[in-house]
Amino acid sequence: MKLSGWGRYPIIDAEMTAPRSIEDISKRVQTGNAIARGNGRSYGDSAVSATNTIHMKHFNRILAFDDQSGQLVAEAGVLLADVIDAFLERGWFPSVTPGTKFVTLGGMIAVDVHGKNHHKDGSFASYVDWIDVMVADGSVQRCSRTENTELFDWTIGGMGLTGVIIRAAVRLRQVSSAWIAQHTIVADNIAHAIQIFEQSNDATYSVAWIDCLQQGSALGRSLIMLGEHAKVADVPSKYRKSPLSIARKSKRNIPINFPSWALNTYSVRMFNALYYWRGKQGPERQVVDWDSYFYPLDAILGWNKIYGRRGFAQFQCVLPIDHAEQGMSELLTEISNAGAGSFLAVLKRFGKQSSNFSFPMEGYTLALDFPVNKRTLALMKRLDNITIKHGGRFYLAKDSRMSRDVFHQSDPRAQEYEQYRQGNSSGEAFMSSQSERLKF
């Protein structure tokens, strides 16, 4: 069948099975070149193996919840949306969440997702207590910070290449409302944005939307959105009686692929101007519901279709803190000069790296989407080079098109990971189209 990631590029003709028992997964693993797949939300080819993709949709059960510690035990295929559905009303929320709730627990661990609180709370790794991993010989091994520690450290962020994540125990955080008190700050340019981030290190959540088509003194003008879990007293009065209840909204759907011309410099420029203006004119402080704050794009199901039939690619890199301002300026100048449109440009301050092969490092990350075509692929190559020059690296969950050289230049940890994998035969047992392309 044809398989791809959320970016719908590349599309790969792949064999996929959806086992229903541990024994069946074990059989699949032992045929080799296996990769587990969750809800297909990594952007590229991370969760695709041409010969042996293992869909985990039948392993989606919640196994236990401890309402004292907030520890949730669940099978790898459980959706984050379902976790929120079940536990937010009881006062618990994911400790770390990516920008979509349509990810699985296994996927979140495999790519070690980060959220808007990375600068403060670290990545998902910090909240994983233990993982049951099916390794190369088909047996299931429990790993944690005290048991099978090497397997634990390589599995978190290991892109599914240490084994199939079967189930895990993770911590939720206690919240008193389903609302976020948001504070929007306007930054005139990239230097200003970084300055605001550095002054906002105490904020629980922080992220910036960045207008990537500006130039000169407005290069990198952005809206920085800080957030805190709202106290009950701050919840809009209409909802104060049940501050944890989930405000349900109707979802819009993108029914068809947009034609490729729909997204161009002009439409993006117009969108960005409107968005910036709205942010600037809008209230500086407001209280918003969890769904709109954390998952604005989830409200538009199938938004990946606005990039048309050819799909899109996301560029996401992180630059070390001492190169951030200079490096980001160079990246933004390159993007702006190319006039390549991206509605969704996001800038964020990161804290330290968590596990062996995690993407984040102390510094700044920039993420933007491009429709896939020759021009944008060439642009992304130039962005790759700028990133490497400044000692940065790339987020594999978003990658679909990087070259092997670029990857290895940017990430010397890959070699160490490859050695680890060869040392325990997970090298033959597990493989994704991405690991084959990038060789790790």
Add this chain to the structure above:
Amino acid sequence: MTKNTVLILGARSDIAMASAHRFAKAGYDIQLAARNANDLSVDSNDIELRHQVSVSLHEFDALEIQSHETFVDNLPQLPTVAVCAVGFMGAQDESEQDISAAARVMRSNFEGPASILAVLANKFEQRGSGCIVGISSVAGDRGRATNYVYGSAKAGFTAFLSGLRNRLAKKGVHVMTVLPGFVATKMTEGMDLPAKLTAEPDELADAIYQAMTQGKNTIYRRRVWYVIMMIIRNIPESIFKKLKL
């Protein structure tokens, strides 16, 4: 007011399990009935954790019809709603050659489901309330060479449900017939089904729950199957018999 309870018959199937989740989401307590019911403890635990309802497991064999009366009497309480998801497709070529295999398909899709629903219907009638949801199939709308053994049993079940509905309409008991087209379940695993015509179990479960609350009599899912089956039913037999369907 006591809590609503739904009895799910043939609980191991994907459609049954999705239905259990959907009713639990609406606050129903759940009774899961299946063979080797204890194997379903992880699923029942999952439903309890997600939806904060209570779930009980009950040993049930649709083919042992003499046990059905006792089965219902032994339930901790007579459910508000009963959903029958019992079914078995078998392999058509096997059913053609082996009469006992054919009988098993017929009994699993007609005799067994009709028997247990007959018992429940009488109890619901006595109580003067309740809802019976029977999951039949579009395959019962017209016999086709590729699955007429299964289809004929489903046709029988569909007719049974319609008769039951007619009988109980004035007795406060509602009967709903569900006619799914393709559904992505264990039963259809490995078949190359057209995505646009194939429902996910969750989607079907949601439709069942919604339709039940609206008091619908018969639903097709996905809806397009209503049109497809109307066409199929109306092809003249002289032409139909020559078609490959």
